[in-house]
Every structure is written in structure tokens, then in C-alpha cells.
Amino acid sequence: MAHSSVQGEGTRPEVRPAKGAAGPERPGRRGRRRGRRKHRVLRWSATTLAVxxxxxxxxxxxxxxxxxxxxxxxxxxxxxxxxxxxxxxxxxxxxxxxxxxxxxxxxxxxxxxxxxxxxxxxxxxxxxxxxxxxxxxxxxxxxxxxxxxxxxxxxxxxxxxxxxxxxxxxxxxxxxxxxxxxxxxxxxxxxxxxxxxxxxxxxxxxxxxxxxxxxxxxxxxxxxxxxxxxxxxxxxxxxxxxxxxxxxxxxxxxxxxxxxxxxxxxxxxxxxxxxxxxxxxxxxxxxxxxxxxxxxxxxxxxxxxxxxxxxxxxxxxxxxxxxxxxxxxxxxxxxxxxxxxxxxxxxxxxxxxxxxxxxxxxxxxxxxxxxxxxxxxxxSDAKKTARAQATKAPSAPDDRIGVLVQNATATATLGPVSGRAGVLAQELVEKGFTQASKDATAGLSEERTVVRYPSADLQGDAQRVAKSLGIPLSSVKKSTDVSGVTVVVGSDWRTGNAYPKQTEPKAGQLPANSDxxxxxxxxxxxxxxxxxxx
Missing domain, CATH: 3.40.630.190 (LCP protein)
Structure with missing residues (x-):
């Protein structure tokens, strides 16, 4: 069993006695089959786990x-x-x-x-x-x-x-x-x-x-x-x-x-x-x-x-x-x-x-x-890949794209910024997205702002909305939780009408108080x- 493995390798080669050797030293066929069968069972059952x-x-x-x-x-x-x-x-x-x-x-x-x-x-x-x-x-x-x-x-x-x-x-x-x-x-x-x-x-x-x-x-x-x-x-x-x-x-x-x-x-x-x-x-x-x-x-x-x-x-x-x-x-x-x-x-x-x-x-x-x-x-190049993805053409002109804006600016230590969804919905209207409106749902919380869309045919619309607000394409996500293009304003955007430019963290640049x-x-x-x- 010293060579047992998941693949069952390591079968010991059979050593045959010299011609004319005494009979009792050589197992019969039935004993040999029984030994091989037992060895196979042990090989497969004695595989190992450590957690x-x-x-x-x-x-x-x-x-x-x-x-x-x-x-x-x-x-x-x-x-x-x-x-x-x-x-x-x-x-x-x-x-x-x-x-x-x-x-x-x-x-x-x-x-x-x-x-x-x-x-x-x-x-x-x-x-x-x-x-x-x-x-x-x-x-x-x-x-x-x-x-x-x-x-x-x-x-x-x-x-x-x-x-x-x-x-x-x-x-x-x-x-x-x-x-x-x-x-x-x-x-x-x-x-x-x-x-x-x-x-x-x-x-x-x-x-x-x-x-x-x-x-x-x-x-x-x-x-x-x-x-x-x-x-x-x-x-x-x-x-x-x-x-x-x-x-x-x-x-x-x-x-x-x-x-x-x-x-x-x-x-x-x-x-x-x-x-x-x-x-x-x-x-x-x-x-x-x-x-x-x-x-x-x-x-x-x-x-x-x-x-x-x-x-x-x-x-x-x-x-x-x-x-x-x-x-x-x-x-x-x-x-x-x-x-x-x-x-x-x-x-x-x-x-x-x-x-x-x-x-x-x-x-x-x-x-x-x-x-x-x-x-x-x-x-990782995941973010780079998302940022470089091809921009799809919107399915309709800006004034025909329906957009819902949600306020998710609350954090564990800070309450939501009052009226935030309304402010950015109005910003979209002024940019030509006249069908933009605010969602009155309370108690939402997101770390980062994201634009969500429910199906592939609305991906271009979502990208167009994100671009108008300065939100990166890496933050445009397909989601079954929304029924149309939805801007979820996170705690990273508590003030201002243009999405703040993000400084991407680099490997090893940990906060000093992370011990x-x-x-x-x-x-x-x-x-x-x-x-x-x-």
C-alpha cells in the first residue's frame, strides 16, 4: 500500500518461484485471484482526505x-x-x-x-x-x-x-x-x-x-x-x-x-x-x-x-x-x-x-x-477585461430608454443620503434620458455603484446610461433582480452628479491598520x- 493512489497505481509485481520449487510456497489460482481482488479493494478504499x-x-x-x-x-x-x-x-x-x-x-x-x-x-x-x-x-x-x-x-x-x-x-x-x-x-x-x-x-x-x-x-x-x-x-x-x-x-x-x-x-x-x-x-x-x-x-x-x-x-x-x-x-x-x-x-x-x-x-x-x-x-485582469469589452449599441434613443435610480448609499455606520436617487434621476433627465425616475425603496445598501440590466437586449442601453454618468463599464452587470435598466447608487457616490474617478488598488497596497x-x-x-x- 506504500504506492496506493487515487488512480490505483502501485500494484506489486508477481514474483514466480523457480521451476521445480516446492508446491506449498506457490499460491494456487483461487488464492491469487482472492489476493488481487483484496488488493484492488484496498487500493480504491484507502484513498485519503485532509481538511x-x-x-x-x-x-x-x-x-x-x-x-x-x-x-x-x-x-x-x-x-x-x-x-x-x-x-x-x-x-x-x-x-x-x-x-x-x-x-x-x-x-x-x-x-x-x-x-x-x-x-x-x-x-x-x-x-x-x-x-x-x-x-x-x-x-x-x-x-x-x-x-x-x-x-x-x-x-x-x-x-x-x-x-x-x-x-x-x-x-x-x-x-x-x-x-x-x-x-x-x-x-x-x-x-x-x-x-x-x-x-x-x-x-x-x-x-x-x-x-x-x-x-x-x-x-x-x-x-x-x-x-x-x-x-x-x-x-x-x-x-x-x-x-x-x-x-x-x-x-x-x-x-x-x-x-x-x-x-x-x-x-x-x-x-x-x-x-x-x-x-x-x-x-x-x-x-x-x-x-x-x-x-x-x-x-x-x-x-x-x-x-x-x-x-x-x-x-x-x-x-x-x-x-x-x-x-x-x-x-x-x-x-x-x-x-x-x-x-x-x-x-x-x-x-x-x-x-x-x-x-x-x-x-x-x-x-x-x-x-x-x-x-x-x-x-487579476477580470476588471480590465470588463472595461475593454465591446460597447453594444443601445436599443433606443436616450429619450426612449427607461431608467430607474435607487438610493443604496447607506453603510453600517452611515445612514442613506436623503434624496440621492432623485438628484441623479434629475441629472439623467437633463442629459436627455427623459424617462429616468427615482425608486422610493428604502433601506438599500451597496458598497459600489452599479448599473444593472435584466436581459441581453438592454445591455447597450445600460452601457449608454453608465457612460453618461461616468460609471465604468466594469460596473454594468446583468441581473435577474431588476426589470429594466437600474442605476443603484452605492456608498462610494454619496455626493456630486458625476461618478467620482476611482483609484484602482495595486497588489500589496494594504491599509496601514489591517495588521x-x-x-x-x-x-x-x-x-x-x-x-x-x-
Whole structure:
């Protein structure tokens, strides 16, 4: 079995005894057929899978039906969201986005033991760890982007696919979205905030983290001072993490403590940095172990992964997870960049944060346009392709083109600009689009202005309207959500009658407050807040 593979290669050649050799040493035909048949079964059943916690997944089949039975699945999106996929580049490739959610569920004896308070048992879980994995269209770079759990955002209306209960839209911290319709609601919340289309989600609870950490065999982490994350007279709780200054290999429950520690690092924002350090170290560890050719290690990892993860239904088989894993593990660690959403203190609650609009929007734009977060690559040509597309002739003169203008200028921190749709509808009328009118629909929110059209025969009309307002052709999109040419005025155009000229982000030009870490950086070491040093 040393040479087993998905293709079934590696059959051991038959060694025949010399002529005249003793009979008992040579198997008969029936025994030979039985041995070959058994070998074929083993070759095909002992293929392998490894899925990496909170960020990567890896290769192969392993006892296919058994592992498929381990996998739990759920609905991809259960909330109101209209994010659209990034257009394909010239090679026909599109980025891949996966939302990873660490649940604080205490709905089992194992999770209660690991996670603390029994008083919370039975309550809906919250998503205390939320991280987007972005894999570039060319599969040469990747990003891990965290949003702190206490970030106040708009959470859309969501319907729980298991109970059928509908939760109204609300404005609250992002970690409660998991309790308002499951992972599909958290996905919809992320999409509305970022404008990034998210292909899949994965969730893992306390017990799953421990199982995965044990299967990996430990991950190196570093602290600058002795740390003990324990209750104090002023602050209750704590993860229980206790270790001396320096680098240590953590696994099992100690790995969970590292990922959950918040007080000892000084803030929830620093917890995200510690999680990035752990994941980067884990990927380097797996690469060094050459785990994908180590059958016993793969068996342990595959068993732990399929028991620990719940995934969106469209990737809910071993084969699909394998295909996903082969793409993720192809990215070298020095092309992986970990960042935290730029944020500022919430003016309504100093214990919370809100997106730093200008810098966060720049980060979301880089993800939407597939611009590498490191400086070793170049931006995708998807936007260039869209900009260079042939302009179609409109189907009618300007004064015969019907145009609806919607006000979607609201953000998580700013209300909509009053009368914005009317102002731009009037601007279009003055430019000759006399059938332009405003839409009175309230509560819309879009990161970027877009012109939508429902069918190919109206593409030229939409392009003509966009050109008249200075909106780039890359923002003209076909959509089944509209019945005619519709200008959706986003939060990027809150003032003025001409669309503001956009400065396209370049590879590696991240906002200064995104706390970026490169995946190959082995020098990272967490500082410990004074109260929790010992």
C-alpha cells in the first residue's frame, strides 16, 4: 500500500518461484485471484482526505462512504443578500471565497467541558471566530481576513433552514448572526458588508478544534512573556492558557485555549492576530510533515476533519472537499497574507468596533477585484477585461430608454443620503434620458455603484446610461433582480452628479491598520497584557 493512489497505481509485481520449487510456497489460482481482488479493494478504499481547520483543506479519499457519512451539511445562504461573483479573468478563472466560522456552541457535554458555562447550554451558538479565505483566480495567492466578533454591522433578514423561523433585519454585533439563521445568515451578513460573493462556509466547534489539533500533532506558537489567561478581580473568565515565554508546540485543549484567548492579548483584535499566527504555523507544519503522503497521519486527519466540520451543502462530499483541498494547498505559504478588517471604536458602545469605512472599503475592493494582498503578484485582469469589452449599441434613443435610480448609499455606520436617487434621476433627465425616475425603496445598501440590466437586449442601453454618468463599464452587470435598466447608487457616490474617478488598488497596497502577517513569517510572537503575565 506504500504506492496506493487515487488512480490505483502501485500494484506489486508477481514474483514466480523457480521451476521445480516446492508446491506449498506457490499460491494456487483461487488464492491469487482472492489476493488481487483484496488488493484492488484496498487500493480504491484507502484513498485519503485532509481538511485543515479554519483556513485550508487537503487531499484524497479515505474510506469514502464512511467519511461521507461523517460530514454534516447546511444551506449556503439563509439571508437576504445580492452579492455577485467576480467576473472571470482572461483564462476563464474566478476567485474562490470560503467563510470559516468558529462556533462557541455549548450544546454537548464535550463542548460544555471545553467551553465553560453550563448556564449557556441549549442557547443558539454564536460565531466568535469569523474568517474569510480568499483564493485568487490564478490560485497563486491567498488571503485570510478576520472580522472581530464585536463588530457592529447590519444583519439582514434571515430564515433558519432547520426551524423555518424568520429573523428580522437588525443592527448588532456580527457574532450573533450565527444564532439568527445559522452559518448561511453569517455568510449573507458578510456578503452585504463586503460586496464579496462567498462560495462556501465551514463551521467548527470547541470539540472539533481539539480533535483537529490532536490529529495535526501540534502547532508551534510563541509568547514574549509568561502568560496565564485566568479570571481576575476585575475581569471574570479566561481561556486557561498558561505557558512560559518562548516558542511552544500546542495541541488538543491547549490549542483551543490559544485560539480562544482574548484577555491576555489585551483585546479581541489581538485575538485575531493570534489566530492568524496559529493558522500560518499550522500550514507550515503540515507542509514540513509532507502529511499528504503519510497514510496513517492522513487517516487520523481525515477522520478528525469530517467529524469536526459542518459545511455548506454544495461541498458536502469527500470528493468535493478533496477538490477544494487540492486548490488550497497549492498556494505557497509566502503568498498567504493574513489581515484583520480595519476598524474604529463604535461611537455607540466603546466595547464594540465598526468598520473603518475608507480603509475597510479599500480592503473589500481588493478582494472583489482579486488584487493580491501581497506585493509578489499582480491584479487579476477580470476588471480590465470588463472595461475593454465591446460597447453594444443601445436599443433606443436616450429619450426612449427607461431608467430607474435607487438610493443604496447607506453603510453600517452611515445612514442613506436623503434624496440621492432623485438628484441623479434629475441629472439623467437633463442629459436627455427623459424617462429616468427615482425608486422610493428604502433601506438599500451597496458598497459600489452599479448599473444593472435584466436581459441581453438592454445591455447597450445600460452601457449608454453608465457612460453618461461616468460609471465604468466594469460596473454594468446583468441581473435577474431588476426589470429594466437600474442605476443603484452605492456608498462610494454619496455626493456630486458625476461618478467620482476611482483609484484602482495595486497588489500589496494594504491599509496601514489591517495588521497584515505573511504566512511564511516565523518571527511572530504574541505580547502579553501585563495583568496576565506571571
Amino acid at each position: 485543515l481547520i479554519l483556513g485550508t483543506a487537503g487531499a484524497g479519499y479515505l474510506y469514502y462512504q464512511h467519511l461521507n457519512g461523517n460530514i454534516r451539511k447546511g444551506e449556503r445562504s439563509s439571508g437576504d443578500s445580492k452579492a455577485r461573483k467576480t467576473e472571470a479573468n482572461a483564462a476563464g478563472q474566478t476567485p474562490l471565497n470560503i467563510l470559516l466560522i468558529g462556533s462557541d456552541s455549548r450544546n454537548s457535554d464535550e463542548n460544555v467541558k471545553l467551553g465553560g458555562s453550563r448556564d449557556n447550554r441549549g442557547e443558539p451558538p454564536r460565531g466568535d471566530v469569523q474568517m474569510l479565505i480568499h483564493l485568487s483566480a490564478d490560485r497563486k495567492s491567498a488571503a485570510m481576513v478576520s472580522i472581530p466578533r464585536d463588530t457592529r454591522v447590519d444583519i439582514p433578514e434571515c430564515t433558519d433552514p432547520d426551524t423555518g423561523k424568520t429573523y428580522p433585519a437588525t443592527n448588532d454585533i456580527i457574532n450573533i448572526s450565527l444564532a439568527r439563521g445559522g452559518a448561511g445568515c453569517t455568510l449573507a451578513t458578510w456578503q452585504n458588508l463586503t460586496g464579496v460573493y462567498i462560495d462556501h462556509w465551514m463551521t467548527i466547534d470547541f470539540a472539533g478544534v481539539v480533535r483537529m489539533a490532536d490529529a495535526i500533532g501540534g502547532v508551534d506558537v510563541c509568547v514574549r512573556q509568561n502568560v496565564w489567561d485566568r479570571p481576575t478581580a476585575a475581569v471574570p473568565g479566561g481561556s486557561g492558557l498558561k505557558m512560559k515565554a518562548g516558542t511552544h508546540k500546542v495541541e488538543g485543549e491547549q490549542a483551543l485555549q490559544w485560539l480562544r484567548t482574548r484577555h491576555a492579548w489585551g483585546s479581541d483584535l489581538m485575538r485575531a492576530k493570534a489566530q492568524h499566527m496559529y493558522l500560518n504555523s499550522m500550514m507550515r507544519t503540515l507542509t514540513k510533515q509532507n502529511v499528504f503522503t503519510d497514510t496513517p497521519r492522513l487517516m487520523d486527519l481525515a477522520e478528525a476533519a469530517t467529524k469536526s466540520l459542518k459545511v455548506s451543502e454544495e461541498i458536502g462530499t469527500v470528493k468535493k472537499l478533496y477538490d477544494l483541498g487540492t486548490q488550497l494547498r497549492s498556494v505557497p505559504t509566502d503568498r498567504i497574507t493574513s489581515v484583520t478588517m480595519p476598524n474604529v471604536v463604535d461611537p455607540l458602545n466603546t466595547n464594540h468596533v465598526v468598520p473603518d469605512t475608507r480603509n475597510a472599503d479599500k480592503l473589500w475592493e481588493m478582494l472583489r477585484d482579486d488584487v493580491p494582498l501581497d506585493d509578489k503578484g499582480k491584479a 497584515a502577517i505573511n504566512g511564511s513569517d516565523t518571527t511572530q510572537c504574541m505580547p502579553v497584557y501585563g495583568v496576565y503575565q506571571w
